[in-house]
Amino acid sequence: MASSPLPPNPAIDMPTGHPDSSHVAPTAPAWLALTETSAALPTDTDVLVIGGGLIGCALTYYLARAGVEVTLLERGELNRAASGTNAGSFHLQIAIHQLTGLEVDSLADRLLTEIRLYVEGARLWEELETELQGSLEMHTTGGLMVAETDAELALLHAKQRIEADAGLETHVLEGAELRSFAPFLADDLKGATYCPAEGHANPLLAAPLYALRASQAGAAIRTNAAVHSIDIGTQGGFTVHTARGRVRAARIVNAAGGWTNEVAAMIGQHHPVRRDGLHVNVTEPRERLLTPLVQHIGRRLTLKQASNNTFIIGGGWPSRAHGADGGYRTVWESTAGNVGVAVRVVPALADVRLLRTWSGALAFTDDLEPLVGASRRVPGYFTCMATTGFTLGPLMARMLAETLAHPAARSPLPDHFAPDRTASAAPAHP
Amino acid sequence: MSLPRSTTDVLVVGGGPAGLAAAAQAAAAGLMVTLVDERVTLGGQIYKRVGPGFAVEDPRAIGRDYAAGNHLIAAVDSPRIDVRLRTTALAIEGMTVILCADESHTVAVEAERIVLAPGAYDRPVAFPGWTLPGVLTAGGAQTLVKTQGVLPGERIVFAGSGPVALAFPAQLHHLGAGVVTVCEAGPPPGPSDVAAMLRAAAGNLSLLRDAIGYRAELLRARIPLRYGRIVVAAEGDGRIEAVVHAAVDREWRVIPGSEERVACDALCLGYGFLPSVELPRLAGCALDEDEDLGGAVVRLDEWMRTTVPNIHAAGDGTGVEGSLVAIDEGRLAALGVAMDLGALTREAAEERARPLRRRLRQRSAFRSALRRMHRVGPGIYELSTPDTMICRCEELTRARIDPAIAASTDPGVVKGLTRAGMGLCQGRNCERTIAALIARRHGLELASLPPTNPRLPARPVSLGAIADQEIEDHGFFTAAAEPRD
Ligand SMILES: Cc1cc2nc3c(=O)[nH]c(=O)nc-3n(C[C@H](O)[C@H](O)[C@H](O)COP(=O)(O)OP(=O)(O)OC[C@H]3O[C@@H](n4cnc5c(N)ncnc54)[C@H](O)[C@@H]3O)c2cc1C
Ligand SMILES: Cc1cc2nc3c(=O)[nH]c(=O)nc-3n(C[C@H](O)[C@H](O)[C@H](O)COP(=O)(O)OP(=O)(O)OC[C@H]3O[C@@H](n4cnc5c(N)ncnc54)[C@H](O)[C@@H]3O)c2cc1C
Numbered sequence: 001m002a003s004s005p006l007p008p009n010p011a012i013d014m015p016t017g018h019p020d021s022s023h024v025a026p027t028a029p030a031w032l033a034l035t036e037t038s039a040a041l042p043t044d045t046d047v048l049v050i051g052g053g054l055i056g057c058a059l060t061y062y063l064a065r066a067g068v069e070v071t072l073l074e075r076g077e078l079n080r081a082a083s084g085t086n087a088g089s090f091h092l093q094i095a096i097h098q099l100t101g102l103e104v105d106s107l108a109d110r111l112l113t114e115i116r117l118y119v120e121g122a123r124l125w126e127e128l129e130t131e132l133q134g135s136l137e138m139h140t141t142g143g144l145m146v147a148e149t150d151a152e153l154a155l156l157h158a159k160q161r162i163e164a165d166a167g168l169e170t171h172v173l174e175g176a177e178l179r180s181f182a183p184f185l186a187d188d189l190k191g192a193t194y195c196p197a198e199g200h201a202n203p204l205l206a207a208p209l210y211a212l213r214a215s216q217a218g219a220a221i222r223t224n225a226a227v228h229s230i231d232i233g234t235q236g237g238f239t240v241h242t243a244r245g246r247v248r249a250a251r252i253v254n255a256a257g258g259w260t261n262e263v264a265a266m267i268g269q270h271h272p273v274r275r276d277g278l279h280v281n282v283t284e285p286r287e288r289l290l291t292p293l294v295q296h297i298g299r300r301l302t303l304k305q306a307s308n309n310t311f312i313i314g315g316g317w318p319s320r321a322h323g324a325d326g327g328y329r330t331v332w333e334s335t336a337g338n339v340g341v342a343v344r345v346v347p348a349l350a351d352v353r354l355l356r357t358w359s360g361a362l363a364f365t366d367d368l369e370p371l372v373g374a375s376r377r378v379p380g381y382f383t384c385m386a387t388t389g390f391t392l393g394p395l396m397a398r399m400l401a402e403t404l405a406h407p408a409a410r411s412p413l414p415d416h417f418a419p420d421r422t423a424s425a426a427p428a429h430p
Numbered sequence: 431m432s433l434p435r436s437t438t439d440v441l442v443v444g445g446g447p448a449g450l451a452a453a454a455q456a457a458a459a460g461l462m463v464t465l466v467d468e469r470v471t472l473g474g475q476i477y478k479r480v481g482p483g484f485a486v487e488d489p490r491a492i493g494r495d496y497a498a499g500n501h502l503i504a505a506v507d508s509p510r511i512d513v514r515l516r517t518t519a520l521a522i523e524g525m526t527v528i529l530c531a532d533e534s535h536t537v538a539v540e541a542e543r544i545v546l547a548p549g550a551y552d553r554p555v556a557f558p559g560w561t562l563p564g565v566l567t568a569g570g571a572q573t574l575v576k577t578q579g580v581l582p583g584e585r586i587v588f589a590g591s592g593p594v595a596l597a598f599p600a601q602l603h604h605l606g607a608g609v610v611t612v613c614e615a616g617p618p619p620g621p622s623d624v625a626a627m628l629r630a631a632a633g634n635l636s637l638l639r640d641a642i643g644y645r646a647e648l649l650r651a652r653i654p655l656r657y658g659r660i661v662v663a664a665e666g667d668g669r670i671e672a673v674v675h676a677a678v679d680r681e682w683r684v685i686p687g688s689e690e691r692v693a694c695d696a697l698c699l700g701y702g703f704l705p706s707v708e709l710p711r712l713a714g715c716a717l718d719e720d721e722d723l724g725g726a727v728v729r730l731d732e733w734m735r736t737t738v739p740n741i742h743a744a745g746d747g748t749g750v751e752g753s754l755v756a757i758d759e760g761r762l763a764a765l766g767v768a769m770d771l772g773a774l775t776r777e778a779a780e781e782r783a784r785p786l787r788r789r790l791r792q793r794s795a796f797r798s799a800l801r802r803m804h805r806v807g808p809g810i811y812e813l814s815t816p817d818t819m820i821c822r823c824e825e826l827t828r829a830r831i832d833p834a835i836a837a838s839t840d841p842g843v844v845k846g847l848t849r850a851g852m853g854l855c856q857g858r859n860c861e862r863t864i865a866a867l868i869a870r871r872h873g874l875e876l877a878s879l880p881p882t883n884p885r886l887p888a889r890p891v892s893l894g895a896i897a898d899q900e901i902e903d904h905g906f907f908t909a910a911a912e913p914r915d
Contacts, residue, residue: 077843299903330886332521332528337901339893350894356885
């Protein structure tokens with residue numbers, strides 16, 4: 001792949017008349033028609049999905065489509081937690097956190113598997129608008145990952161080789177080639193990898209559309225139905241107590257994202273999952289400056305110019321917990337630090353105004369592997385959770401749905417995704 | 431953090447009447463004060479400095495405010511007060527306030543006490559045609575007149591409610607502007623109102639005298655003052671050419687068939703003000719609801735302490751009650767601060783607070799007396815039609831927002847679904863209108879709706895001014911940096 005010709009630069013091929021550059025808000029989405037979420041809860045169900053984020057909604061859809069009797073319970077409204085507040089980017093390139101302090105080659109095997117998974121996740125997204133028959137405002141814009149130092153540039157080359165092996169097309173750009181490809185980047189950057197398959201979709205559309213299609217395929221979707229406690233039946237099965245009454249379920253799936261462990265605790269389990277607040281900045285709209293996603297191999301930055309021409313800047317800066325239950329307040333240090341990296345990489349941003357910051361609750365595992373599959377300790381209990389969950393969530397949901405729909409068949413899910421794998425990474429740190 | 435830092439006893443945010451009075455009073459008690467305002471001059475909303483080539487000498491019109499403003503401004507010329515103009519408070523974290531200076535860089539000030547006095551802004555009212563050029567808010571028109579000496583038009587219609595609906599047209603007329611009609615949404619004063627005003631007259635004679643003077647000025651000039659009428663549409667091709675006004679009931683709901691059209695070249699709107707609660711909300715101060723005081727108002731104790739320790743608030747930013755109340759509240763806040771910091775004994779603070787409190791009680795009695803006439807009716811938020819622009823920044827009409835309003839009672843959800851309130855003004859111009867539409871649609875109390883999340887910065891700011899290269903990057907997911915085996 002390294003030698004394949006560089007694809008055309010989308011920044012040049014995207015004239016101002018492109019729909020991606022129009023400054024319009026989404027029209028009222030069709031899924032607002034989903035009204036039966038306040039109906040009474042069913043008394044019995046085969047699979048009960050807990051959590052109405054992207055993963056819970058996608059899982060419910062794939063199960064309903066496979067003919068499985070399924071109920072989804074969301075404690076608030078659908079898509080209001082991580083899935084509705086994320087940046088909506090498809091991250092396919094290997095990110096720094098998977099490489100820090102390690103020889104890339106010693107990790108090659110693990111990275112290969114992982115990249116293949118991401119490539120498959122991206123393929124699923126590409127077909128998703130057709131599958132769900134509705135717009136998700138998908139844009140395959142390509143993505144750059146920049147290097148500031150020689151060491152980082154070396155990392156880009158190493159990473160590019162693994163990505164090529166895994167079937168992910170990336171190109172390392174340096175010097176004049178980089179400057180003509182991405183003139184908006186600071187001209188003292190050492191290099192960048194370009195991945196044509198990266199892009200973004202509208203996070204406000206995906207989960208609700210999954211939910212609508214799931215409901216049309218026969219799933220019961222209920223909101224304002226927080227799960228408070230779960231009894232494990234002596235004959236198998238579960239009795240789930242909620243804010244709106246009781247449901248008996250043969251199997252349950254914990255898709256509570258950042259609250260995975262709160263739900264797990266209801267059946268005496270604990271998973272190697274933590275929750276953290278993630279900071280995002282958004283600016284006023286400006287004339288189109290850049291089209292691809294921009295990331296940094298060594299510092300925390302993800303940056304893009306959205307469809308409405310605002311710049312969305314994130315990359316993993318923390319926000320501060322506020323209140324007991326997963327609320328977060330943005331903090332100045334993250335604002336100034338995150339913006340600092342952005343202006344360093346794209347200097348023209350200096351005179352663009354910041355309008356707002358926001359934050360969402362991100363769930364991540366200590367080893368950063370997805371937590372998807374059947375529990376060995378509690379039969380009938382499953383989890384479905386992934387860290388880069390916008391990119392990977394639909395794929396994880398589809399894989400778990402397959403396992404649930406065909407219990408006898410061999411599960412496509414690798415063992416090291418299992419919810420009660422022993423946590424091998426460092427212990428949770430404060 | 432690598433920001434330049436300084437410390438002070440008291441940081442006052444806002445250099446309007448409330449902030450000026452607070453700063454002067456705190457300095458008088460021996461405290462070191464930092465006073466910041468984002469504008470280029472002190473004085474706030476009412477004592478805006480007049481621009482060059484435009485002077486008013488008449489004490490009855492803007493000139494008197496000018497003199498009173500000079501007095502307050504002179505009082506902050508003190509070695510104990512560090513006045514910083516063109517300095518915007520962006521965020522509050524604990525007792526540290528992040529300030530953007532000269533639109534170019536940020537600094538942090540750490541204070542023993544903070545007094546928030548950010549003032550208020552005009553209550554936006556969405557009706558067909560409200561975005562036409564030539565439609566202005568009273569505050570906008572006042573800025574135009576006071577700072578640039580420009581009159582908004584030659585045939586002006588004024589529509590609004592409350593004392594401003596009398597004062598402002600009279601002032602405009604006095605300055606030579608042609609005012610063709612004044613619409614006051616509330617009812618005319620009846621005998622019971624006059625009696626109530628007289629009962630509350632103690633300490634408020636100057637206000638009464640002003641009102642009578644303004645009324646007389648309108649009468650003399652034969653400017654029709656139409657009570658119980660509201661502007662329901664502005665019309666014109668590319669610019670305002672006429673307004674339609676109509677009679678309303680006690681809830682400010684339009685009585686069909688009562689419409690009248692009047693030709694004009696400007697429309698000034700004065701339906702009161704909404705407190706700027708961005709900073710109190712960022713600081714975590716508890717708010718209450720009071721539509722007559724502007725909606726969300728800051729909860730305060732008898733020393734103007736908010737519910738967040740060591741943060742006080744005063745003036746229109748805590749609930750809109752005019753400049754005289756703002757001044758007294760600013761002083762009271764400073765007395766509370768001085769007492770809490772030990773710069774004044776409790777007795778001394780109480781003694782100085784007594785006359786302030788008495789005046790504040792008198793004002794509050796006067797306001798209650800006016801309430802029947804000037805309380806804000808919910809009809810004010812119901813004038814839009816499907817084509818009416820609700821969120822200007824994101825260019826969203828009512829028709830674009832209605833489906834989301836039908837789907838959810840949570841303003842945060844509606845915002846997420848539509849992007850309404852996510853633009854440059856950050857919802858200042860549409861949030862309350864949308865909340866009111868939600869409340870009406872679902873039969874709820876406006877006050878019962880959950881607020882959207884407070885998010886910094888309090889004002890738009892250029893990325894270059896805040897970018898900080900020095901902040902240590904701890905790395906994302908630090909736990910994962912450990913090798914796996
Ligand atoms: C700010 C931010 C930016 C991000 N950017 C990206 C990105 O650009 N690309 C990317 O791939 N990923 C990104 N992510 C990650 C991605 O958003 C998440 O991994 C993904 O949305 C997880 O989906 P989920 O359905 O598991 O979780 P969630 O969307 O959080 O859903 C969990 C749901 O469970 C519900 N729930 C919890 N407890 C209960 C209970 N007891 N009973 C009933 N319901 C319950 C919650 O209310 C919630 O709705 C970002 C995350 C954040 C926070
Ligand atoms: C058209 C009009 C007519 C009026 N007529 C009268 C009248 O006749 N009589 C009367 O009593 N009152 C009148 N008022 C009301 C009067 O102006 C206010 O009551 C008074 O100014 C309130 O004082 P304040 O100090 O609370 O707020 P303001 O005067 O609004 O001052 C607030 C200050 O804070 C600053 N500020 C806000 N946020 C920030 C931030 N984040 N960082 C830095 N600085 C910030 C602003 O720049 C402003 O200077 C009128 C107002 C208007 C608009």
